[in-house]
Structure formats: C-alpha cells, structure tokens
Amino acid sequence: KMATLVPDGSSWHQVLKETAAEWNRVSGGKVRVNLYAGGTAGDDPDVVRKMTLGTLNAAVLTSVGVAEIDKSVYAMSIPMAYRDYDEVYYVLEKMRPSLEASMLEKGYVVLNWADGGWVHYFAKRPVTDPDDLRSLKLFSWAGDTDTLEIWRNLRFNPVPLPSTELATALQTGLVEAFGAPPQVAVITRYYENAKNMTDLNWALLLGATVIKKEVWERIPADIRPKLLEVARNAGRKLQAEVRRSGEADVAAMKSKGLNVVPVDAPTRAQWTMLAESTYPQVRGHIVPAAAFDEALRYRDEYRKQQAAHKK
Amino acid sequence: MTTLAAVFRRTEQVVLVATLALATLLPVIDAFGRPLGGFHVPGSAAYVQQLTLWLAFVGGLAATSQAKHLKLSTAEFFDEGLAKTLSQLLAYSVAAAVVGILAYASAQVVLANRIQTKMLPIGVPEWVSETVMPVALGLMALQFAWMASNRWWGRLVGLGAIGGAFALGLVPPESAGALWPLALLIVGAALLGAPVFVAMGGIALVLFFREGTPVAAVSAEVYRLIASPTLPAIPLLTAAGYVLAESGAAERLVRFFRAVFGWMPGGIAVMVAAVCAVFTTFTGGSGVTIIALGGLVYPILRKDGYPEGFSLGLVTASGSLGLLFPPSLPVILYSVVASTRDQTVPADDLFIAGLVPGLLLVVITAFYGIVIGRRVQQEKVPFSPREVVASAWGAKWELLLPVFIVALFVSGFASMVEAAASALAYTVIVECFITRDIHIVKSLPNVLLKAAALMGAVLILLSVAMGLTSYLVDAMIPDMLLTWVRTHIESQVMFLLALNGLLLVLGSVLEIYSAIIVLAPIIAPIGAAFDVDPIHLGVIFLANLELGFLFPPVGLNLFLSSSRFGKPLTSLYRHVFPFLIITGIGVLLITYIPAMSLGVLRLLGRQ
Ligand code: NA
Numbered sequence: 028k029m030a031t032l033v034p035d036g037s038s039w040h041q042v043l044k045e046t047a048a049e050w051n052r053v054s055g056g057k058v059r060v061n062l063y064a065g066g067t068a069g070d071d072p073d074v075v076r077k078m079t080l081g082t083l084n085a086a087v088l089t090s091v092g093v094a095e096i097d098k099s100v101y102a103m104s105i106p107m108a109y110r111d112y113d114e115v116y117y118v119l120e121k122m123r124p125s126l127e128a129s130m131l132e133k134g135y136v137v138l139n140w141a142d143g144g145w146v147h148y149f150a151k152r153p154v155t156d157p158d159d160l161r162s163l164k165l166f167s168w169a170g171d172t173d174t175l176e177i178w179r180n181l182r183f184n185p186v187p188l189p190s191t192e193l194a195t196a197l198q199t200g201l202v203e204a205f206g207a208p209p210q211v212a213v214i215t216r217y218y219e220n221a222k223n224m225t226d227l228n229w230a231l232l233l234g235a236t237v238i239k240k241e242v243w244e245r246i247p248a249d250i251r252p253k254l255l256e257v258a259r260n261a262g263r264k265l266q267a268e269v270r271r272s273g274e275a276d277v278a279a280m281k282s283k284g285l286n287v288v289p290v291d292a293p294t295r296a297q298w299t300m301l302a303e304s305t306y307p308q309v310r311g312h313i314v315p316a317a318a319f320d321e322a323l324r325y326r327d328e329y330r331k332q333q334a335a336h337k338k
Numbered sequence: 339m340t341t342l343a344a345v346f347r348r349t350e351q352v353v354l355v356a357t358l359a360l361a362t363l364l365p366v367i368d369a370f371g372r373p374l375g376g377f378h379v380p381g382s383a384a385y386v387q388q389l390t391l392w393l394a395f396v397g398g399l400a401a402t403s404q405a406k407h408l409k410l411s412t413a414e415f416f417d418e419g420l421a422k423t424l425s426q427l428l429a430y431s432v433a434a435a436v437v438g439i440l441a442y443a444s445a446q447v448v449l450a451n452r453i454q455t456k457m458l459p460i461g462v463p464e465w466v467s468e469t470v471m472p473v474a475l476g477l478m479a480l481q482f483a484w485m486a487s488n489r490w491w492g493r494l495v496g497l498g499a500i501g502g503a504f505a506l507g508l509v510p511p512e513s514a515g516a517l518w519p520l521a522l523l524i525v526g527a528a529l530l531g532a533p534v535f536v537a538m539g540g541i542a543l544v545l546f547f548r549e550g551t552p553v554a555a556v557s558a559e560v561y562r563l564i565a566s567p568t569l570p571a572i573p574l575l576t577a578a579g580y581v582l583a584e585s586g587a588a589e590r591l592v593r594f595f596r597a598v599f600g601w602m603p604g605g606i607a608v609m610v611a612a613v614c615a616v617f618t619t620f621t622g623g624s625g626v627t628i629i630a631l632g633g634l635v636y637p638i639l640r641k642d643g644y645p646e647g648f649s650l651g652l653v654t655a656s657g658s659l660g661l662l663f664p665p666s667l668p669v670i671l672y673s674v675v676a677s678t679r680d681q682t683v684p685a686d687d688l689f690i691a692g693l694v695p696g697l698l699l700v701v702i703t704a705f706y707g708i709v710i711g712r713r714v715q716q717e718k719v720p721f722s723p724r725e726v727v728a729s730a731w732g733a734k735w736e737l738l739l740p741v742f743i744v745a746l747f748v749s750g751f752a753s754m755v756e757a758a759a760s761a762l763a764y765t766v767i768v769e770c771f772i773t774r775d776i777h778i779v780k781s782l783p784n785v786l787l788k789a790a791a792l793m794g795a796v797l798i799l800l801s802v803a804m805g806l807t808s809y810l811v812d813a814m815i816p817d818m819l820l821t822w823v824r825t826h827i828e829s830q831v832m833f834l835l836a837l838n839g840l841l842l843v844l845g846s847v848l849e850i851y852s853a854i855i856v857l858a859p860i861i862a863p864i865g866a867a868f869d870v871d872p873i874h875l876g877v878i879f880l881a882n883l884e885l886g887f888l889f890p891p892v893g894l895n896l897f898l899s900s901s902r903f904g905k906p907l908t909s910l911y912r913h914v915f916p917f918l919i920i921t922g923i924g925v926l927l928i929t930y931i932p933a934m935s936l937g938v939l940r941l942l943g944r945q
C-alpha cells in the first residue's frame with residue numbers, strides 16, 4: 028500500500044504506475060503495489076502517521092513528509108542557499124549516506140530521491156525585491172508555526188491558511204502571493220489569480236520514496252536489489268520529467284497571461300541577504316544544526332571546485 | 339458517588355466553555371489584528387486545532403451523559419418491559435465495546451504523533467494535549483457500560499463486552515476474515531438504540547480488522563478530520579446557531595417576515611418558508627430549525643386557518659430550506675471533503691452557484707403555501723410600511739448577521755474559520771449585551787454547554803464516518819464503483835438520474851454531515867468522469883440531501899417533527915407528501931438545468 032500526493036492521471040502518476048507494474052514483474056508477482064494517488068490517503072503528515080501505525084507501507088513524500096520522519100532533509104531546501112540543480116544535487120550526493128542512515132534508524136528505507144522543482148513566488152502585483160513582497164499578504168501553511176514566525180519577524184505579512192483554502196483566498200484577496208513550484212501552480216490553477224511569477228529559485232522542493240523497514244525486510248533478500256534498481260531508475264525518470272515539464276509549465280502559463288518578473292543580480296543579492304538573515308533561526312529550529320552546517324560546507328566546497336575549475 | 343459525578347460534570351462544563359471561548363477568541367484576534375500591523379497570538383492555528391479536538395471529545399462525552407448522540411428512530415418502538423431491557427442491554431454493551439476499541443486505537447495515534455515531536459508554542463508537546471482523545475473515549479465506553487442497565491449485573495455485562503472486544507485482538511489474522519458477522523451484530527445494536535456513530539465506527543473497525551489492517555486506521559482518520567484546518571468553522575457556527583435559537587431572535591424574525599409577507603394571500607405560509615430559510619443558514623441541516631422555530635410558527639399557521647396537516651407538512655418541509663445559502667455548514671463541509679489537490683470545490687463558488695437553486699426551493703414551497711392559503715378563509719392583515727420598518731429595526735442585528743459574515747469573508751478580510759469565529763462573537767455580543775435576551779453569566783454557559791454536547795455529537799459522528807469512508811478508499815471501492823458505473827451507465831443523463839435516486843434513499847437514512855463525508859469523496863470522481871461540473875455536482879448533491887430529509891421512512895425532518903409535535907411518523911408521511919413532490923420537481927430542475935447553478939458564476943466571471 029503506497030500513498031502519494033502526486034495528482035491522479037499526471038505524468039508523475041504514470042511513472043509511478045509503471046514502477047508498480049515493474050516491481051510486480053521483477054519480483055515474479057510477489058510484490059503487489061496498491062497506489063493511492065492525489066492525496067486520497069491524506070496530506071503528508073497523515074500519510075507518515077499511517078505508516079507509523081502500519082496502515083500504509085510506503086509513500087512518495089514531499090520534503091514536508093520526509094521531515095515528519097527526519098528534519099535533516101530540510102537542509103536541501105534552505106532558501107537561497109543553492110543557485111541551481113547542480114549545487115543541490117552535489118550536496119545531496121554527499122549527504123545521501125547520512126540522510127538515508129538516519130531515516131533507516133527511524134525505521135524507513137529510502138528507495139529514491141526526486142524533486143518537485145524550484146519554489147517561485149506568484150503574486151497579484153509584480154514582485155521584484157523583498158519590499159514588493161512585504162507589501163502583499165503572503166500565504167503561509169497553517170501547520171508550520173516556525174516558518175510563520177520567521178516571516179512575521181522579517182516584517183512580512185503572512186496569512187496562515189490550510190492549502191485547501193488557498194484557491195478561495197486568492198480570489199477574495201485574503202492572500203495576494205504564494206510560493207510554489209511552477210508545476211503545482213499549473214495543476215492547481217492557483218496562478219490564474221496571481222499572474223506575476225518572480226524569476227527567482229527560492230528553494231528546491233525535495234521528495235523521496237520511502238518504505239517501512241519491516242515491510243522492506245519481509246521482501247525476499249534476492250529481490251530487494253532488483254526493486255531498488257527499478258525505483259532508482261524511476262527516480263531518474265521522474266527527475267528528467269520534472270525538469271522537462273518545468274519549462275513547459277512556465278510556457279503554458281505565459282500563453283495564458285503569466286508575467287515573468289525578471290530579477291537582476293543586485294536584487295538577487297537582496298533576496299539572498301534576506302534569506303541569510305533567517306539562517307540563525309532556521310538552523311537548529313527548522314533544520315538540525317549538524318545537517319545545516321554540513322550542507323552549507325559541501326555547497327562551499329562545490330563552489331570552490333567550480334571556481335578553481337574556471338581558472 | 340453523587341459528589342464524584344458532580345465534580346466530573348462540573349469539570350466537563352468548565353473545560354467546554356473555556357475551550358469554546360478560546361476557539362472563538364484566537365481566530366477573531368488573528369483576523370482583526372492583521373490590518374493592525376499583524377498583531378497575533380503565536381501559533382494560534384495550532385491551538386485552534388487542539389481546541390477543536392477537545393471540543394469534539396469532551397463535547398462527545400457531554401453528549402453521552404446528556405444522551406444527545408444521534409440514534410436511528412427505530413429505537414423508540416419498544417414500550418417498557420423485557421424487550422426494552424434486553425434491547426438496551428445489547429445496544430449499550432455493543433456501544434461500550436466499540437468505543438472501548440476506539441479509545442485503544444486513538445491511543446495508538448497519540449503514540450504515533452509522539453514520535454513526530456510537534457510542540458505547541460507554550461512548550462507543551464502536541465501529543466500531550468491529544469491524549470484527550472483516548473481518555474474521553476475511554477470514559478465514554480465506561481459510561482455506555484453503565485447505561486447498559488439499571489442493575490449491576492447488566493452493567494457487568496457491558497464491562498464484559500469491552501473485555502470481549504479486546505479479546506478479539508487475540509484472534510490470529512488468518513481467521514479474522516470469519517469475523518464479518520460482528521458487523522451484523524453492530525447494525526442490530528444500532529437498530530435497537532446504539533448511537534449511529536457507534537455503528538459506523540464499529541463497522542469500520544470490523545472491516546479493517548478482518549483484512550488484517552491495524553484498527554488504528556479508523557482513529558487515524560478520526561484525528562485527520564478533526565485536526566483539519568477548516569473544520570473548526572463547524573463547531574463555531576453551530577454554537578452561533580444555538581445561541582440564536584435560545585434568544586428571542588426567532589420571535590423578532592417572525593415579526594419582520596410577517597410584516598413583509600403577512601398582507602398577501604397565503605402570506606403566513608410565505609413567512610414560514612422565509613424565516614425557516616434564514617434560520618437554517620445558521621443551524622445547517624442539524625434540524626435545529628424545526629426544534630427552535632416549529633413551536634413558534636405552527637400556532638401562527640393554525641390561527642390563520644391553515645389545516646393541521648398542511649401546517650405540519652410545511653414546518654417539516656421548511657426545516658431544511660436555506661441549506662444552500664451562506665454560511666450554511668453542509669456547503670462548507672462539502673467543499674472541504676470534495677476538494678482534492680487535483681480539483682478544488684471552493685465554498686464561495688458553491689454558495690454563489692447555490693443561490694438560484696436555493697431560492698427556487700424556497701419559492702416553490704412558498705408558492706404552494708399561497709395556493710393553499712387562498713383556499714382557506716382568513717382575515718387579512720393590511721400592509722403597514724410602518725410595521726415593516728419597526729419590525730426590521732427590531733430584528734436589525736439578526737438580519738445583519740448573514741450580511742456581516744459574508745462581507746468579512748468575501749472582502750478577503752477573514753478566512754473561513756475566522757469568519758465563523760466572528761459570527762459566534764457577534765451573536766454572543768448581540769444577544770447578551772444589545773438585546774439582552776441571554777444573561778452572560780447566568781444563562782450563556784448553559785446555552786454553550788447544550789451547544790457543545792450537540793457539537794460533540796456531530797463532530798464524533800463526522801470523524802467516525804470518515805473512518806468508514808477511509809475503508810472504502812483503502813479497499814479501492816470508488817475505483818471499482820467508477821468502473822462499474824462506466825460499464826453500466828453510458829449517458830450523463832442516466833448517471834444524474836441514478837445519482838438522484840441514490841442520494842434520495844441514502845439521504846433519508848444518513849444524517850446530512852455523515853452523508854456528505856461518506857458519499858462526496860466517492861461521487862465527486864464519478865461525476866468528473868461523466869463531465870458534470872464539480873460545482874454543479876455539489877449543488878445537486880446538497881439539494882438532493884435536502885429532499886432526502888423528507889423521504890420516508892426515516893428522513894431526519896420527519897423524525898424531528900414527529901418528536902417536536904408529538905405526532906406519529908406515519909401521519910407525517912401523508913402530510914409531507916405534497917411537499918415531497920414539489921421539492922422533488924425542484925431538485926430535478928436543479929439537476930438538469932446546469933445554467934441555474936452555473937449561470938450566476940459565469941455572470942461574475944468565475945467560470
Ligand atoms: Na434542518
């Protein structure tokens with residue numbers, strides 16, 4: 028029994044269904060996957076609770092869900108810490124062993140990692156610099172008190188709401204801006220009421236496919252590597268799919284009137300400074316201090332390598 | 339024993355009133371603090387979530403001691419005697435056993451949440467506050483065992499039932515499949531007087547258990563629903579409706595609508611339809627309308643010369659008019675339940691789409707009243723503009739309430755929960771300080787307590803219904819049903835007709851909230867497969883349930899009317915028959931003319 032928020036009928040869902048069928052094939056019919064897509068089993072916290080209780084066995088989780096198990100994963104989503112995919116994935120490759128070991132300690136086996144694209148800001152009025160965003164009512168997820176307080180301390184105007192109320196709140200004007208990856212904005216059509224997208228990679232939404240350890244160990248040992256192989260391949264396929272669709276999604280929104288607001292280098296620096304000013308609160312509260320430091324160390328290491336390479 | 343019981347009761351009361359007060363204040367502070375530089379209580383959303391959990395379970399406990407849990411009407415068929423004693427013993431022993439297992443299952447959920455280590459801003463882990471679930475359910479199980487009989491041996495049977503249920507946990511998984519007859523026992527207990535939530539929870543537990551899934555699957559859903567962020571709107575608006583029902587608001591509204599409609603032939607019938615519609619927007623489909631207004635408007639109708647049968651039929655039928663108008667709870671709940679990541683059904687769109695269909699149902703009911711009213715001889719009251727103004731002035735605070743709430747929400751000033759909390763705050767301020775119908779110290783706590791018991795009953799029923807739905811989802815029933823429907827039904831018209839029939843029958847058996855929770859997630863995807871607009875589907879769904887309330891043998895309004903006016907159910911069947919026909923025509927029109935629902939949305943550019 029595997030649950031996911033991935034929308035029913037989307038290309039992601041297709042990849043997952045293929046994976047399920049492939050697992051069934053390579054295990055000679057011994058592994059059968061029931062897929063509950065589109066959030067029918069609940070939001071990520073519900074899904075993790077159900078895995079703890081044993082009523083679900085596996086799940087494709089967003090970073091919110093993975094963090095319910097182990098918060099270290101948020102080190103990969105520190106705002107403005109990474110410039111592009113290469114930086115994040117360099118750090119992820121370095122940190123994977125420790126991330127996966129600590130997930131295993133909590134009773135979960137990670138089958139693959141995949142991301143859902145970069146979080147961008149969508150707003151009713153064009154947002155170039157942080158002050159533009161300060162003047163708007165910003166969606167903030169009702170379950171996440173820490174982030175909410177950080178926004179408030181930075182003199183932003185966050186409105187805590189359940190994600191199911193976001194569509195309505197954008198219509199009534201209760202919310203004027205929100206952060207989401209382009210694919211999410213397209214599928215939910217949230218962007219139709221917030222037609223300005225700031226061209227800034229704020230943070231990467233990382234996810235993982237996990238399975239409960241005791242369920243994994245019930246699968247015959249000779250089959251497990253084959254399943255893992257299939258899952259890793261699917262992860263790569265999802266990855267390619269997300270990057271390909273990322274551009275297509277922005278193009279699709281543009282054709283329906285989306286205005287992409289450019290951000291120049293000095294303004295980008297403003298955003299980075301803003302994000303970095305929150306790091307003391309993020310470190311230790313939202314991201315465990317050790318994981319936070321490790322991630323930034325690897326990132327600096329990567330940047331140094333790149334700089335050396337260029338010389 | 340009596341002092342212990344008294345202390346227990348007192349604690350329950352203090353906890354409930356304090357919880358409700360906090361659950362009202364926090365969202366109001368959030369909403370009104372936002373324009374004032376973002377003044378707020380840190381983490382208020384997390385608190386409100388926990389407060390709702392407390393309202394549901396301590397309220398559920400209060401509902402158990404006040405015998406407020408919804409039951410099937412068949413339970414009343416026995417007179418005193420051996421049959422009654424035995425049926426009570428069976429019903430409550432089963433209730434004790436099921437609730438005992440639910441207490442155990444929710445303890446598992448609390449333990450699972452303990453691993454996730456979420457903290458409330460005051461430094462208390464959330465799981466500590468969540469222990470209210472297993473504790474309240476445990477106490478409820480003991481209460482049911484106590485209620486199984488007036489004698490000690492009977493109560494011991496009740497306790498034995500709890501023990502027996504836990505002993506079933508020792509059954510090896512491979513033979514658990516043979517346990518399905520337990521579901522029949524549970525249905526039997528519900529027919530003999532066990533609360534409906536016990537039946538739903540019990541059946542869900544048995545279904546999960548026999549396929550080897552941990553029974554915590556049910557309590558995980560209970561928790562998921564009650565902890566969902568929009569849910570607090572339901573207890574808050576219920577409490578607001580209850581405060582209105584206990585104040586003189588009904589008299590003032592009746593005076594106003596009488597002044598407006600009383601002069602025309604059949605005007606009193608029009609007044610009844612209008613006043614019931616306005617009242618139901620606040621009380622939702624809970625049947626409070628019939629209880630609060632029935633005794634007031636029925637004598638007015640009779641005095642005006644309307645026959646007894648027509649008067650009873652009209653009051654019964656009007657008890658759920660207005661269900662589609664803002665801020666009616668069933669509409670909000672449908673939006674919460676039918677919305678998924680893929681497809682949102684925003685409550686505001688649903689309200690806008692429901693305006694014309696809702697009006698249609700009110701108008702055809704009123705029109706039938708006019709037809710009958712012209713036939714009966716009556717003294718006409720001359721139209722008096724002065725009385726209209728005077729009565730409007732008298733009822734101004736109540737008439738402004740829906741305007742105030744809708745304005746808060748539509749202007750983007752407040753979220754759903756904040757608007758609901760503002761409604762309760764507004765109602766309390768108006769009825770306690772302006773009209774002074776309710777004394778804030780002497781009577782308000784009692785009114786809120788009664789409301790809390792009702793809320794507890796509703797919330798527990800809702801959340802347990804969610805547990806049953808989750809079994810259906812887990813067993814992939816919606817997918818199978820969709821495949822079946824697709825092979826057997828080809829056209830959209832046939833699908834809608836089948837839907838009308840299904841909702842009519844199920845709407846009469848299920849109470850409205852559980853009907854929404856159980857059926858909406860199953861029907862929404864099928865509707866999408868047949869290209870029915872999701873908003874239109876919501877309006878069809880709710881209008882159909884409104885009709886289901888009148889459908890024999892056990893439609894909720896029939897049952898409530900029967901107990902309110904002391905009339906046998908069978909005589910009510912006859913009296914509501916004409917209303918059933920005309921409302922049925924209305925529902926068919928709503929179903930097959932989508933423009934009625936979607937037209938206004940299109941005019942506003944929302945489609
Ligand atoms: Na009603």
Ligand code: NA
Nearest residue numbers: 674675677678
């Ligand atoms: Na939902």
